[in-house]
Amino acid sequence: MKLLTHSLFVAAVLICQSGIVWAVSVDIKTPIGDITVDISHASTAGQLVEPKDPTGAGFRPPTIFSAPLPTGSGARALGQAGAFTAVADDATAASWNPAGLTQLEYAEMSVVYRFSSQEDQHHSSSRDLTSGADRYSNDELNYASAVYPFLLNGQNAVFSMNFQEAYDFNQSFTAQFAGSTQQDISAADNQTFYESTTNRNSLGVNTVAITRTTTEVESEINQLLQSSLLSDISFFQQGTIDAFSPAFAVDLTPRLSVGIAVNIYVDGAARGNAIRSSLAAGYTGASESYTEGTNTYNSSSMITVTGIQYVGPPYNQVEQPFSETAGPITFSDTELYTNESTYGVTGMYWEENRTEQFYGFNATLGALWAASDRLTLGASVDLPWTGRGKQTKSIQHQVTTFNSNGVQVAQNYYNATDKRDVEYTFPLYWAVGALWRWNDRFYSSLDASRTYWSDYSYKAEGEERINPLNGESYSSSNSDDCWSLRFGSEYLCVLSWTEIPLRGGLFWEQRPATGSPDEYWGVTLGSGISLGKEPGRLILDVAYSFECANDVMGSLIPGQGMTSDVSKHQLFVSAIWHF
Structure with missing residues (x-):
């Protein structure tokens, strides 16, 4: 006997909470009477959209971005603000203009020490970032050399071995960051569920109804995520790149000389100045989530x-089995719901970067021309080079989460160390200078130079090449090239038993930064004393340098509108022994 669809009587009945229709009851007329079958949606769907876990930014240079700065060499040169390209008449000439070495008449040894102190006063346009002043200092062996003059085919020639502190990474930074974020998340989801149920018929023995239900669930979720975070940040960076530089210079004519220095660069690990940085951040915060969701259930059931x-x-009944099928029976329901939750979090983040086995090579070329008895012109070029090494990045991160009642619900630890080959591309530098002798005891010099910081880049194994100043892609974020001007003078006081030079200078220079270069101004003073007679004379020199800048170092924390007012004091002390 066939069960016809027009014999079905379908009635919707409330069988769930919150007034939402989740199922229907179907009355089916059979040869033995009405059978009531409850049909419900298969399973459920529409889960809360959770915030995504943070992902790493890839292998990067130290967390706070800055460029290593050339330190300059020698108390005599820096007493004249580094306007030394056309002077270059002491052992540090190998770093300023190797051609000037031919002016040295005696074999000599020299050593230079540098003392440095810097204060950075930070200010930010962001109310979330608070930072006062950072003060840090260091002292380093700045230069050491041995010089040997000789004759080559009747012309003056000089060979020297030099050690120089080429680049300084020293940096310190502390701040407090109060961050807040708000994010709207919208998502749609479609899922299909299947379910079979069996209902025993109450009108006859062994009579059952089997229901097969297919439910398609369409979910739309809108979630508002808000978080606030208070962090104490402490950053420290140190290290040097040193250069061992054999140099050679020769007079081509009595008025023209040329020279070359081959620079072999290594990190300062051998003398306790490895390139490393550390960042520590302790933070507390809260995260709130408010979710509104809609689930639409569309079901189709076969019975x-x-x-x-x-x-x-x-007195003679016979059992006669029967089987009937009905459907599809369709019905829909809509569920509206909200969810609100709050979590608190405390954590500690620590990161250390260390660069080891660093090396690189380049050459410094120079020329010096005595155009007249009063005027000397000089030029030098420091060729671009690539430094390679191994960088180890170690990260430790601990996060503890609390619910709205202050009960700890989770504690997570993250500990990872990654070591990769890295390379830094350092830029071309050139300088030209002029010296004017007012008389035998007094001269002035002027230098102009340019550094092509647009070529400065960083590349880690397996990562794209980036601009180290902001961590962005190198192809789309180059830094501007930088100029500098330096002016200096020296007056020699000749006494019956010694000579005392009086030096001074002014300088203006640009330094690499995101957007446009930072501008620094400085003043220098220097003097010295000569003891003994040739050979065996000992020359002691001292130089003081003060530099300052306003609204610079915006690349320290990119995107936060933070700049700094900088003041830096340096003292150079040198000793030269002729023998």
Whole structure:
């Protein structure tokens, strides 16, 4: 006997909480009476959209971005603000203009020491970033050399071995960051569920109804995530790149000389100045989530009824099985819901970067021309070079999460160390200078130079090449090239038993930064004393340098509108022994 669709009577009945229709009851007329079958949606869907876990930014240079700065060499040169390209008449000439070495008449040894102190006063346009002043200092062996003059085919020639502190990474930074974020997340999801149920019929023995339901669930979720975080940040960076530089210079004519220095660069690890940085941040915060969701349930059900009917006279009834199918029966429901939760978090983040086995090579070329008895012109070029090494990045991160009642619900630890080959590309530098002798005891010099910081880049194994000043892609974020001007003078006081030079200078220079170069101004003073007579004369020199700048170092914390007012004091002390 076939069960016809027009014999179905479908009635919707409330069988769940919150007034939402989750199921229907279907009355089916069979040969043995009405069978009521409850049909419900298969499973459920529409889960809360959780905030995504943070992902790493890839292998990067030290967390706070800055460029290593050339330190300059020698108390005599820096007493004249570094306007030394056309002077270059002491052992440090190998770093300023190797051609000037031919002016040295005696074999000599020299050593230079540098003392440095810097204060950075930070200010930010962001109310979330608070930082006062950072003060840090260091002292380093700045230069050491041995010089040997000789004659080559009747012309003056000089060979020297030099050690120089080429680049300084010293930096310190502390701040407090109060960050808040708000994010709207919208998501849509479609899922299909299947479910089979069996309902025993109450009108006859062994009579059952089997239901197969297919439910498609369309979910739309809108979530507002808000978080606030208070962090104490402490950053420290140190290290040097040193150069061992054999140099050679020769007079081509009595008025023209040329020279070359081959620079072999290594990190300062051998003397306790490895390139490393550390960042520590302790933070507390809270995260709130408010979610509104809609689930639409569209179900289609097929019903199969199997049973036994008894036919014939009461005294001789016969069991007659039957099976009927009905459907599809469709019905829909909509669920609206909200979810609100709050979590607190405390954590500690620590990162250390260390660069080891660093090396590189380049050459410094120079020329010096005595155009007249009063005027000397000089030029030098420091060729671009690539420094390679191994950088180890170590990260430790601990996060503890609390619910709205202050009960700890999770504690997570993250500890990772990654070591990769890295390379820094350092830029071309050139300088030209002029010296004017007012008389035998007094001269002035002027230098102009340019450094092509647009070529400065960083590349880690497996990562794209980036601009180290802001961590962005090198192809789309180059730094501007930088100029500098330096002016200096020296007056020699000749006494019966010694000579005392009086030196002074002014300088202006640009330094690499995101956007446009930072501008620094400085003044220098210097003097010295000569003891003994040739050979065996000892020359002691001292130089003081003060430099300052306003609204610079914006690349320290990119995107936060932070700049700094900088003041730096340096003292150079040198000793030269002729023998």
